[in-house]
Amino acid sequence: MARIRVIFENGDPERVIEFNPAEAPFHHDGQPGSILDVLLGNHIHLEHACGGNCACTTCHVIVKSGFNKLSESSEQEEDLLDKAPGLTPTSRLACQAVIDDPDAEIVVTIPRYTINQISEGGAKPEP
Amino acid sequence: MPEQGAPAASPPRRPVYRARVERIRDHNADTRSLFLGLIDGGQLGFVPGQFISISLALENETRVRPYTVASSPEERDAIEICFNQVPAGVGVRYLFERKVGDELQFTGPFGAFTMDRVPEAECVFIAEGTAIAPIRPMVRRALGAASRPPLSLLYAAPDSEHLLYRKEIEQWSAAGVNFVPLLAPAFKLYDRLIAETQRRWVDADSDRRRHFYVCGVGKGVLALRDLLRGAGYERRAVHYEQW
Numbered sequence: 001m002a003r004i005r006v007i008f009e010n011g012d013p014e015r016v017i018e019f020n021p022a023e024a025p026f027h028h029d030g031q032p033g034s035i036l037d038v039l040l041g042n043h044i045h046l047e048h049a050c051g052g053n054c055a056c057t058t059c060h061v062i063v064k065s066g067f068n069k070l071s072e073s074s075e076q077e078e079d080l081l082d083k084a085p086g087l088t089p090t091s092r093l094a095c096q097a098v099i100d101d102p103d104a105e106i107v108v109t110i111p112r113y114t115i116n117q118i119s120e121g122g123a124k125p126e127p
Numbered sequence: 128m129p130e131q132g133a134p135a136a137s138p139p140r141r142p143v144y145r146a147r148v149e150r151i152r153d154h155n156a157d158t159r160s161l162f163l164g165l166i167d168g169g170q171l172g173f174v175p176g177q178f179i180s181i182s183l184a185l186e187n188e189t190r191v192r193p194y195t196v197a198s199s200p201e202e203r204d205a206i207e208i209c210f211n212q213v214p215a216g217v218g219v220r221y222l223f224e225r226k227v228g229d230e231l232q233f234t235g236p237f238g239a240f241t242m243d244r245v246p247e248a249e250c251v252f253i254a255e256g257t258a259i260a261p262i263r264p265m266v267r268r269a270l271g272a273a274s275r276p277p278l279s280l281l282y283a284a285p286d287s288e289h290l291l292y293r294k295e296i297e298q299w300s301a302a303g304v305n306f307v308p309l310l311a312p313a314f315k316l317y318d319r320l321i322a323e324t325q326r327r328w329v330d331a332d333s334d335r336r337r338h339f340y341v342c343g344v345g346k347g348v349l350a351l352r353d354l355l356r357g358a359g360y361e362r363r364a365v366h367y368e369q370w
Contacts, residue, residue, distance in 0.1 A: 028190075047141065049180040049237040050193045051218075055368055056178075056237045076349065076369065079362075083239040 002104040004038060007064070009112040017042045021100045030095035035061060035070075035108060039094065046110060052095035057084035059094040066106035071098040086111050141234045144171065144179075148229045149205050155288040157212040158257060159223060160197065162205035163231060173200055173236035174243045175264035176340075176368075179208070181233045183221045192218035196236065197260035199267050209260045209291065240342065240368035245272040248336040248364075251328060253351060255283040255316055258342040259291050261368065265340055270302055281323060283309040283316050317347025321354060329358040341367040 001018045008014070017038060019026070024033030026041020030052030036059050039046045050056040054076050063070065067090050073081070077096045081087055099106060146163035153159050165171065171179070178195040198207035210219050225231070242250075242265040250269055252262045259282060269278050280299070284290045290308055300306040307327070311319040320343075328337060337360065341351050348369035355365045 049191065049234065050178070051180075051191065053193070053370060055193065055370065056239065058237060075352075079367075080239055 002099050002102055003106065004035065004099070005105075005107045006039065006044060007107065007109045009109055015042075015044055017044070021102055021104075030059070031071075031098050033098045033100055035059075035092070035094035035097050035099065035106070037095075038099065046094055048095055050095075054080065054093060054096055057081065057093065060084045060086070061092055061094045061097075061108040061110055062086075062088050063090040063092055063097070064107040064109055066104055067092075069099060069101050069104040069106060071096070071100070073097070143182075143232050143234055146206070146231050146233065148225050148227050148231065151225075151227060154209070154291050158209070158289065158291065159211075160207050160209045161222060161225060162198075162207050163233075164205045166230065170203055171196075171200075171206055171236065174241040175199065175268050176241035176261040177236035177238040178261070179206070179233040179235035180237060181208075181218075181222075181231055183218055185217060185221065190217065191234075193237070194218075194222075195238075195260040197263050199264040209257050211257045238368070240340075240366055242268055242340065242366075245269045245274075245276065246338040246364075247274070247276055248338055249277040249279070249334075251279045251281065251337055251339045253281045253320060253324065253339065253341040253343075255320065255343045256285075256289050257291065258344065258368075258370070261342050262340060263292060263295075266299055266304065270299065270304070275303075277305070278303070279305040279307065279327075281307045281309060281320065281327075283311060283320050285313045285316065286310060317343070317345070317350065320347065321350055324351060324354060329354065335359045335361070336364075338364045339366065341365070342370075344370045 002021050004017045006015045019038055021033050026037050029048055030036035036046055036048055036052050047058040049058040057080050077093050081091050145166040147166050148161050149164040150162040173196055178193040180191045180193050183190045194208040196206055197209040254262045296306055309319055339355055341348055348367055352365055352367045356362055
């Protein structure tokens with residue numbers, strides 16, 4: 001079984017998920033078998049404002065361990081990550097980073113700040 | 128200690144907007160715009176090209192789906208989103224069922240496919256069908272720039288009905304935008320877009336200062352990106368969004 005340990009920078013309790021990559025997809029958003037797919041399928045909320053279509057950076061995660069066990073990032077993902085706040089050398093978009101190794105051990109941090117929100121002023125939304 | 132089988136982690140506190148469907152516009156038999164007014168007043172701040180993430184209250188769950196804002200940040204009265212019917216598209220089915228007065232919730236704006244500042248060099252916009260949505264506020268912004276660069280719009284659809292905002296585009300054309308309409312069967316659309324792009328902006332000259340804004344559905348968008356970057360255009364001058 002593959003394993004993902006999820007650390008939340010916002011202080012929420014850590015989670016550990018064990019799963020069989022061959023059973024992907026686990027949900028309906030993101031690449032099948034991606035970190036996003038696994039998390040959502042295990043009822044862990046990870047924002048994905050574009051629906052997991054590689055069109056924003058709200059599912060930005062930082063891979064602390066097991067980076068080389070993930071699928072390679074595409075040029076499209078790299079282009080988006082360039083614009084992600086808090087970018088690190090091991091940043092990935094959770095919707096694109098696929099785990100297909102059944103023995104993979106992955107540790108990811110969900111940044112506190114995953115916003116890809118730029119605006120030009122305007123109304124205050126509901127808190 | 129890590130918890131196994133613990134309750135779902137708390138979602139981030141993203142601000143949520145409430146909006147009401149103020150108006151509906153049918154562009155053709157399968158393409159529609161909804162005009163959304165913020166219920167609590169005010170105006171959404173966004174940059175041309177961005178999208179909002181709408182909560183879809185489906186029968187058994189709530190999903191979020193992105194919809195590009197087709198109106199301009201300067202439009203005070205409502206936010207326009209534009210979409211078309213797609214097979215098995217739960218999001219658009221939900222939106223097609225909305226009526227004037229219905230309420231929607233969304234977060235945003237999001238997205239990095241934007242034009243916040245108009246480049247000094249020529250801008251070429253390439254889109255097909257409803258992917259004109261992010262391009263529309265970009266062209267408007269570029270047209271309103273104090274120092275406006277040359278502008279071109281290559282816009283493709285299977286038939287003229289699916290070339291949206293035609294009257295407005297005619298006005299852009301009259302204002303100097305080089306409008307290149309392209310009609311082709313859906314399965315040939317990107318082959319034609321690629322050929323036209325190659326002919327006009329790769330083979331025709333050696334100027335590689337242009338900025339490109341490409342939006343569409345499927346891998347054809349990436350093929351256009353690769354064509355332009357491979358031809359020597361700066362990576363960051365080839366902006367694209369693939370849905």
